Amino acid sequence: MNEIDSIVNNISRFVTLDRVEIDVFTSHLKNVRIKKRQQIVQPDFVCKSRTYVVSGALKAYIVDPNDGQEQVIGLAIDDWWIFDFTSYINQEPATFFVEAVDDSTIIQLSFENEQKLYDLIPKFERFFRLHAQRTASGLQKRMLSNLSKTAEERFDELANRYPKFLLKFPQYVIASYLGITTQFLSKIRNSRTKS
Amino acid sequence: MNEIDSIVNNISRFVTLDRVEIDVFTSHLKNVRIKKRQQIVQPDFVCKSRTYVVSGALKAYIVDPNDGQEQVIGLAIDDWWIFDFTSYINQEPATFFVEAVDDSTIIQLSFENEQKLYDLIPKFERFFRLHAQRTASGLQKRMLSNLSKTAEERFDELANRYPKFLLKFPQYVIASYLGITTQFLSKIRNSRTKS
DNA sequence: CGCGCGATTGAGTAATTTCAAATCTAGTGG
DNA sequence: CCACTAGATTTGAAATTACTCAATCGCGCG
Secondary structure (H helix, E strand, C coil): CCHHHHHHHHHHCCCCCCHHHHHHHHHCEEEEEECCCCEEECCCCECCEEEEEEECCEEEEEECCCCCCEEEEEEECCCCEECCHHHHHHCCECCCEEEECCCEEEEEEEHHHHHHHHHHCCHHHHHHHHHHHHHHHHHHHHHHHHHHCCHHHHHHHHHHHCHHHHHHCCHHHHHHHHCCCHHHHHHHHHHHHCC | CCHHHHHHHHHHCCCCCCHHHHHHHHCCEEEEEECCCCEEECCCCECCEEEEEEECCEEEEEECCCCCCEEEEEEECCCCEECCHHHHHHCCECCCEEEECCCEEEEEEEHHHHHHHHHHCCHHHHHHHHHHHHHHHHHHHHHHHHHHCCHHHHHHHHHHHCHHHHHHCCHHHHHHHHCCCHHHHHHHHHHHHCC
């Protein structure tokens, strides 16, 4: 499966596109290859595109201005979207970094092209509504998990729900995503390999 | 300002509606008054409507099946929307309660009417896309706050950003929303009235 | 006026962090 | 292809943050 098929399949799970629409859509996209550690969004710069991950792995995080601590806020692997939501929708300076954790192939849709797409094929308005709704739903679940569960329960949840994350991201990234320290995650894991 | 003006203003901040469109829109809404402690969404029942709050105060929360603990996940006062996002968008059984904390006036848009509205006035697809995007953006910020800040910092943030919440909701609801116990919030607050 | 819910207080405890050091691992240059 | 090194993980002890439990207090509503 090539890059374009990948994103078209993603979209087609929510709206039906004919051949012409697919062509119009894909002509608005930019195919990009990025290398490990490359950053596609940085604080103080406007996040200009939505990014769809074809293959590879990316993380979104902030760096605390006080203590320099890195806080991971989002992860993305194959078939996920990732960008600084707030920066993108308001076209205002970002607060996140979005960075490749591995060499990755991504597809980007710029803010301008997104607007053009709405005029040409209003159906995309629906797709991105559904996409945003699913994002909000997922964030609400994650929020709930963080508020009401222990670190160990959250880790189990992640391991069951997104086992690929554990393969693609180093432990310290997973730990930060869960809101705990890498040392503590290590202790959680090792307190169980014994039993 | 009457109930309808209130919600029309809310929508008009994002899309422009003419008189006819406003009439079509409002004919799809249901105006409801609910009393304190009344529940409009319950676990195991499908969340059938989006709820817009004209006046009053509502909270969304889950009850942990193990320990019976109540975890507040969302709050809404004047001009906010509140519903079980996951249940509503998938039209599947809810996991939340949504309950009035005070006598409230709300406006509800049912899932069926929402779909009809999209056919009649496609512009609403845009409105709800923007709405979902803003919800996702807000949740991402809250997520970040919960992951990287102390209870005290989160409380200050809430007090600055949404001072009305402190007036409308009892302390124990605010505490749960912040992810802390009511006792601990009390200690935070009182450790400062002294200085 | 009293009952019940919500807020406060304190003591003891559990979860998680911080700091520091040791160990392991994977990538790079020679 | 090996040795080196920077990055990543593990381990332990001490410190912090926030929780639980239990008792008390305050106050608004019936």
